[in-house]
Amino acid sequence: MFVRLSATLRPALRRAQPSWRPRTQSRGCAAKSAAVHLHQDCLELSYGGTPMRFNYVWLRDHCRSAESFNSSTHQRNVDTGSIELSIRPDRTAVEDGHLVLTWPGGHVSKYSLSWLAENSYEVSKQRTVHQRILWNSDIYESANVPSATYDKFMSCDDEMKKFLQNYLLYGIAFVDEVPATVEATQEVTQRVSLIRETTYGGMWCFTSDFSRGDSAYSQLALDRHTDTSYFQEPCGIQVFHCLKHEGTGGRTLLVDGFYAAEQVRQKSPENFELLATVPIRHDYIEKSESHQNHMTGIGPVLSVYPWNNEVYLMRYNNYDRGVINTVPHDAVRRWYVAHRELTTELRRPENELWVKLTPGKVIFIDNWRVLHGRESFTGLRQLCGCYLTRDDIISTARCLGLPALS
Ligand SMILES: C[N+](C)(C)CCCC[C@H](N)C(=O)O
Ligand SMILES: O=C(O)CCC(=O)C(=O)O
Numbered sequence: 556m557f558v559r560l561s562a563t564l565r566p567a568l569r570r571a572q573p574s575w576r577p578r579t580q581s582r583g584c585a586a587k588s589a590a591v592h593l594h595q596d597c598l599e600l601s602y603g604g605t606p607m608r609f610n611y612v613w614l615r616d617h618c619r620s621a622e623s624f625n626s627s628t629h630q631r632n633v634d635t636g637s638i639e640l641s642i643r644p645d646r647t648a649v650e651d652g653h654l655v656l657t658w659p660g661g662h663v664s665k666y667s668l669s670w671l672a673e674n675s676y677e678v679s680k681q682r683t684v685h686q687r688i689l690w691n692s693d694i695y696e697s698a699n700v701p702s703a704t705y706d707k708f709m710s711c712d713d714e715m716k717k718f719l720q721n722y723l724l725y726g727i728a729f730v731d732e733v734p735a736t737v738e739a740t741q742e743v744t745q746r747v748s749l750i751r752e753t754t755y756g757g758m759w760c761f762t763s764d765f766s767r768g769d770s771a772y773s774q775l776a777l778d779r780h781t782d783t784s785y786f787q788e789p790c791g792i793q794v795f796h797c798l799k800h801e802g803t804g805g806r807t808l809l810v811d812g813f814y815a816a817e818q819v820r821q822k823s824p825e826n827f828e829l830l831a832t833v834p835i836r837h838d839y840i841e842k843s844e845s846h847q848n849h850m851t852g853i854g855p856v857l858s859v860y861p862w863n864n865e866v867y868l869m870r871y872n873n874y875d876r877g878v879i880n881t882v883p884h885d886a887v888r889r890w891y892v893a894h895r896e897l898t899t900e901l902r903r904p905e906n907e908l909w910v911k912l913t914p915g916k917v918i919f920i921d922n923w924r925v926l927h928g929r930e931s932f933t934g935l936r937q938l939c940g941c942y943l944t945r946d947d948i949i950s951t952a953r954c955l956g957l958p959a960l961s
């Protein structure tokens with residue numbers, strides 16, 4: 556990154572010589588060449604082999620000088636509303652691995668070339684936001700992902716970091732040897748995130764007593780699904796701890812929804828597209844003496860980042876899916892075909908991971924990615940757990956230096 560360009564360009568010269576290439580000087584090993592080209596509406600930078608375009612307003616808006624940006628609070632001081640939309644720099648230079656722009660009025664902005672590359676659209680669109688390992692049961696099992704253990708998890712940041720790394724990669728992670736109490740379960744969850752309070756409470760404990768108007772509170776089998784798809788923003792993480800089970804059955808089913816979505820994308824992009832665009836409603840309607848709820852969440856089955864086509868959220872809950880009345884009839888037909896294809900992928904036995912939750916084993920599930928279900932059961936089965944806020948668990952991971960969302 557030892558690029559030096561001493562020349563500065565003035566507008567007149569720029570018109571006469573629209574494209575210019577800096578002399579690159581390599582000092583030592585890691586030299587990357589840089590070339591800047593000024594267009595009417597953007598600055599084009601070629602650096603490390605990638606051509607990138609930066610809008611001039613964007614460049615002024617992203618100035619990192621002390622006057623424009625408070626680097627201790629990481630907040631912008633520039634009033635974006637006051638930037639001339641036709642702004643262009645008066646002088647442009649590349650000096651010591653930095654792009655230096657002098658704006659009309661004299662303000663100088665300096666950006667390191669690596670910062671520009673790191674923050675460019677062109678680089679972002681080529682990389683995924685989340686590093687993930689998509690899995691079927693063979694892939695997950697042969698990875699032999701270790702569980703964290705309670706004592707270490709609670710006292711050692713490195714253990715927590717490894718746990719979070721696995722959680723981010725696979726969308727599930729386990730802590731073993733946790734005391735079989737609500738309090739200890741809460742302690743474990745609060746080590747990495749904040750509990751998200753919902754109509755079910757903060758920490759909840761449930762059994763098959765029909766205390767709430769939902770099939771979770773029964774002994775019935777539950778097919779794979781994501782929870783709280785009826786929220787405007789479904790809960791990010793679900794935590795379960797089986798405190799007691801005196802009976803048979805009740806195994807937990809886990810399926811990587813993103814693995815299935817990628818199969819659909821590869822086999823029929825048009826079906827993937829429908830799942831990513833057709834808005835679908837989910838409802839939670841509970842009318843009992845003690846609980847009155849009517850929640851509705853609307854969104855596609857697959858939410859996809861528009862700049863890199865990466866899936867980041869799946870809403871799939873056939874129990875809670877509401878009436879479809881926002882889709883024209885021909886699209887309804889095509890949507891059911893697409894939904895069937897996704898369902899077929901989600902139901903492939905080779906994609907199913909079955910685990911028996913036992914006292915001591917706490918599971919964290921990425922509820923935006925990994926579907927859960929359960930086998931029917933007999934006897935007393937008591938589960939406790941909670942939902943966690945997604946922003947906070949990801950923030951913890953980032954603060955520990957993990958590449959969670961770049
Ligand atoms: C987990 N806990 C038992 C508290 C709530 C269960 C909610 C079940 C609901 N059908 C959904 O899928 O969101
Ligand atoms: O009973 C279980 O194992 C899980 C039930 C369920 O899907 C839920 O509580 O969200």
Ligand SMILES: [Fe+2]
Pocket residue numbers: 771780781782927
């Ligand atoms: Fe559930």
